[in-house]
Amino acid sequence: MKTSEGRLHPFAAVFVSLQIVKGLIVPLIVIFLSKHSRSGSGTPLYFQVGWSLAALVGSIVWGFLSWRRFRYEVSEEQLKVTQGVFVQKKTFIPLERIQSVDVTEGVLHRLFGLVRVEVQTAGGQKPEAVFSALARGDAARLRSMLEPGKAPQGQEQPEPGVLSAGSGSDPSKLRLTYKLPVGSLFVAALTTGGFGVSVSLLAAAMGKLDELFPDFHVYRYLWNALDAAMIPLFALGILLVAWMISAIASVLKFANFTITRKENKLLLTRGLLERRQVTVPLRRIQAIRIVEEPLWQLFGYSALYAETVGYGVQKGENAHLFPLLRNREIGEFVKRMTPQFEVPASLKHHALPRRALWGYALPAPLVLALAAAAAGLITPWAYVGLLLCPLVMIWQWWRYRNAGWSREGRMLVLRFRRLAKTTAVIPLSRVQSVSVEIGPLQRRLGLSTLQIAVASGRRGAFFRLAGLPEQEARELARWYMDRNKR
Template sequence: MSKPRRLHLLGILLRAIKLLKDFLLPLVLLFVTQILKRGYSLSWLMFTGTVIILVLLAWGLISWFRFTFRVENEVLVVEQGVLIHKRSVIPRERIQAIDLNQGVLHRLFNIVSVQVETAGGDKPEAVLYALSMSDAQLLRRRLLVSGVEEDRNYAGDAVALKRLSLKELFLFGATSGGALGLVLYLFSGAWTLLDDIGLELDLQRYLMWVWDYVNPVYLAAFIILVLWLLAVLGMILKYGDFTLTRSGDRIQMVYGLLQRRQVSIPVGRIRAVRLVEGVLRQPLGYFTVHLESAGYGPRSHEKTLFWPLVRKNELVFLLNKFLPEFAAEIPLQPLPPAAGRRYMLRGFIPAALLALPIFIWLPWGEPALALLLPVLGGLWGFWKYKSAGWGVRGNMLAVRSRSVVRTTFVLPNRSAQSFSAECTPWQHRAGLMSFKMDLASQAIFGLDDVSSIDVQMLTNWFRRRKQSDIRLIED
């Protein structure tokens, strides 16, 4: 791979499709709707569509021809660009992960899209969108430090392997609201399109007829059920056939029924395990397990999904099998009672300020509705207080907090890049402090209103990391 190489020929079509999706699709839809509204003939529409397709294919051909890559002196060099020439030089030591993705067309022709990730990046440093599987595997072996382990991954010599069952996959989709937003977005886009071509009024009349003759409660329940089923279907297609393997010092996750993804992470670059308990999953006793890796930025949560759904009593077994480096059972201690009042006030005061104008402008006789907001804010703060906690066992730390979902970070002290503690005058009077911790994955977490003695214990825990680093340098 020392000489410049081009992508697979299918990359011409893939580039044209990507251009249509990213830039030209809204313009094409607007153009088509204008043609339909003005009553142009079918032959004119076919001629216009043919011209658009030819322009896209020509652009895809030029883009494919201008795209080259090579590995020279342990450096990946990627050159691309039609109007503006771009040259990316990525040293091997900066590359943290190389992920393989397969869409429907990729799988038909046994090719992959290769994403090259560097430490802390918010997006891939380079994307080779059409490579044969053999070239992709060769590129991974050339660029990743542990090439022997990569060979074992693809040879199937896995030390541990686990597949997500159909029942777990369905439950994961049923308790996740991520795909529901996509459904609502597509619905709003379809409504806008109907408005452009003049069919929105007819649809509104039909909906009014349905509203008059159908019980609104049943209609709303039916719509919610359909949207929920579509959301579940979206999650099943996205994470279906989820397979987790560990071979040597490398973790690999493979998933997706339509678009197949392969994410490979060296264990040495994993900084923490992040346990997420959603509002629907927490009462059922389920976690979603993510990894905090130096190869991915804070927006790459999807790529760092370690296991979609696991029960609390099975979590330790899962980590012992695949990540024994993070399989510590750490008892958590709650925050001091003095912190409870402060958490409740943090929820009560903003809600009270929000309720004040509502209280003024509500008609007389209904101010109790506005008074409910501060009560809910105080209860929300109390819920966050009860969810928070931390614990240390040996060199391992666990920190739990809540925004909407409850999140627990589990990490060794070597993973912490920085540790900071601070206190306001009011916290100082109550003997409380706040702390924050920063990881190489750009994740930042911490707790408010921890006792000063406990913060000193956490400081000593962090200093032990520094002392161990000094001993390693001396050795």
């Protein structure tokens, strides 16, 4: 039996030490900036510096010991990893259980010609083995020995549209690649939906300013320094900064984005400063979402996401299949990359009935109007909310117009809109559960809300379509219950 043994690159000790130091930076900054440490009644400054140096030396020693104790061994049946400073931990991973071997190159990794390797097994919520620093040659050899995605004979049957690894087809003909053009990268970055996340993070950071600098009184200083007329401009500047942060983050994340299909798996490569390559087996994709942001919809662009099972939060349950693609190219892209999710050309779209418009257009504006009227008893400015009711009603009408469903054979397609228009493509074999909800108003109108659940990440993914005729919803539920008969 042939075996291959190895260890991490010595620079792995530095990565472990830096990770420990990173976790200590914020507490040390808070201690040094706190009022207690400056008042003279607290711990002397030299004592705090001494503890900081001791923590730094301890992290270096810990990193060195972690590197010394880490070993791995690959045989014909399994991967064995031994690690631990005080408590030795041995992990045994059968090769047939390995689903993906992902490679990441951070800035420091690239400077020293190293990579980070993560090994993921079927059903795992996090990597079962992490190699923090390997030379590129060692990583390539390790990856070739592990060869993810080869299931034992008789354990797994190929799905429709997915070619078997042992099928006699020429593997070179199965390798297909799509690259994200530079122009599309900047369009996606400038119009990304991550703007709201940036605003939230920036607002949370600003909320901590007075806590970090209690003697400075940041907001009182700004209030006294700015005229009342400048406050809206200041708020606009904050939004502009958040938009710039979101755009820069998108460029750093999706630069050099490439997706390649090799037999029954997808290789996704992306990143400018940190280069990352993720392996996604086709059989682990549960559903595909085609997302059209409002600005993208005007110019005929969409982003494609895959709901994957067993990848955990750090992998991203919603893997980007492609950040920005023209709508007319989506059909060919899906056919080449994920053929089991190809939508038949004969699939007929069903719009929601007219009576469903009431359930979309009335509730939200009515709640807004009542809230504005109630708040108007306290301050007259609250009545401005009444002016927003027509806009909300128009938006809800737009949601109603975009919603619908399609079904043929073993394929279900749901269309709905929250902020972005989403088209979910769900094969019958991927559906985990179907539920039908009927509210009081829906009961009078003969309508219902359909919810489809698929396995994704830790909690699964759910797709809801409100305003579906009750009869159609129950037929879709029977379609799921009779899946074993098809």
